[in-house]
Amino acid sequence: MPLNDGLSIGALADRTGLAVSAIRYYEAQGLIKPWRNAGGQRRFERADLRRLSFVMIAQQFGFTLPQIKAELDRLPGGRTPTKADWAMISEGFRDALDERINTLTKLRDNLDGCIGCGCLSLEACALYNPTDRAAKKGQGPRYLMGDAPGV
Incomplete structure (x- = not known):
């Protein structure tokens, strides 16, 4: 498939391991923004693979979808995020993760x-x-x- 044809929702589901319904939900939440090809089919940028992977990882760390969306909104639309882009996002989560680690350490110790x-x-x-x-x-x-x- 040529790069500019984008990914179908099925291809995105296959690559991320997410159900198509989950991808549609994340789309409805504004976490990814597909476009329509000439035939009216929903298409996704290859960068959405990374965005959805980030969503799944961030959820495992206990972040809410609104928190995740706020961070993803800092990324450039329409292009694959760079290492610097992801470093910027990691700074946004670092303090919250450190606080959670401290809380969990106190819980474990007591x-x-x-x-x-x-x-x-x-x-x-x-x-x-x-x-x-x-x-x-x-x-x-x-x-x-x-x-x-x-x-």
Whole structure:
């Protein structure tokens, strides 16, 4: 197939491993933007292979489609993203990933004691939450969310 003919949705599905319905969904979300050939068939740029691969990877890291779209919108349309383009996007995700890594590390390190929910179900809370002081700071696992144990 000549490069300027684009990829059919079936070819894109075969190359990415995504279902055609998923590709249509991502299209509806604005993550990829196909064009129509002279016969009215939907065609995709080869760069969409990388874009969809990025979507799948970013979702595995826990990013939402709106977050992923915001990053993809920074890429140039109509041309294959360069290494510099992808480096720019990785900067956008680095801080969020570092924060998630820190949260998961805290969770792992305190999992055998308490997750900071203030349930008072343990005689000795590993996160020092007597009389449920954490509840005064708000809902959820306060200490894992960044609040310091203490008054």
